[in-house]
Amino acid sequence: MSMQDVPGQRRAKALLQNALRAGKVAHAYLFAGPAGSGKRAMAEAFAQTLFCEKQGIDACGECLECRKVLHGNHPDLHMVVPDGATVKIEQIRELQKELSYRSAGAGRKVYIIEGAETMTTPAANSLLKFLEEPNSPINAILLAPSAQSVLPTILSRSQLVPFVPGDPEELEQALISEGKPALLARAAVHMTSGLEAARALCQENWFAETRNVVIQLGKENSSRFPAALLTAQQQVFKTDVAEHTDTLLQMFALWYRDMIYVITGRETRIVFSDQLEWIAKHAWSRSLDHWLAAMEAALTAARRIKAHVQPQLALEQFLVKSREG
Secondary structure: HHHHHOOOOOOOOOOOOOHHHHHHOOEEEEEEOOOOOOOOHHHHHHHHHOOOOOOOOOOOOOOOOHHHHHOOOOOEEEOOOOOOOEEHHHHOOOOHHHHHOOOOOOEEEEEEEEEEHHOOHHHHHHEEEEEHHOOOOEEEEEEEHHHHHOOOOHHHHOOEOOOOOOOOOHHHEEEHOOOOOOHHHHHHHHHOOOHHHHHHHHOOOOHHHHHHHHHHHHHHHHHHHHHHHHHHHHOOOOOHHHHHHHHHHHHHHHHHHHHHHHHHOHHHHOOOOEEEHHHHHHHHHHOHHHHHHHHHHHHHHHHHHHOOOOOOHHHHHHHHHHHOO
16 A cells, blocks of 8 residues: 555645655654554555655555565564553564664664554663664654653654544545445444544444444434333344444434534535435424534443443433433
8 A cells, every 4th residue: 555545644645755755754753643544554655665666755566675565574664563551661672673683684674663652661761762873774653642642752752743533525435435335434434533443343243233223213212212212222232232332322423413414504414314304304303402412412421431331321321311402
């Protein structure tokens, strides 16, 4: 995959390609942004470009060096991922040993550290010396959810490349072009920060079922509350959907946001596009403030689950609260 093949992230691409064009590639980069925003894909594409025999501003994808990266067997590209919950000092020492061992060979070395924010203090301190005294040409690419999540000393020795949530329409089209169902793609891109995370959601069987349950619960809860409680029992807590109740609630927020879009004349933006007729008919049955409150109730219930509130209790209390007003 070339950098241009990574959807969105125009600023990140511009920063990296300007450095390549000027011949001023930094010895260390920090790719910072939300999960699923394409940091790892961009890191691998950037590494491929650095190794590419054509030495342009993007990988050709055809030369021997590019093919090695694409096939995951380039001897001078190293990936470090957390060992359990953290990146440990032993991993950094092993990386330094490997790079030192290969330093006698000609050519560039690149290493990518995923979950850089999880580095233990000893691991981070060990990496610091390596960042301060790089054995050129060695390039580091650190991946983290934000600049603030890594040690200031790590940040000060790296060039920050910010990643932002992807444009939903662009991501949706990318997923559809891959053959993902259009309705699932539309929901997934509004619940994630980028193509990787949205793609992963679309590939889960429970995600499609969750969408169906939200539609049924959304309709029943507006007029037949006992039926909604029964549906929650039978189609959520007796199925695999129960393990993803927080996602269900986040999707419920999109259901109520669609009501708001109809009232405010933005029908083209609704996520549940196959339910437009029903939504358009019922959106006006309540006030805009009601739908806003219901949307916030869904998001609050999802946060409560992440704070270890029992999922069934959180969902049932949400169903009650969303009817109020």
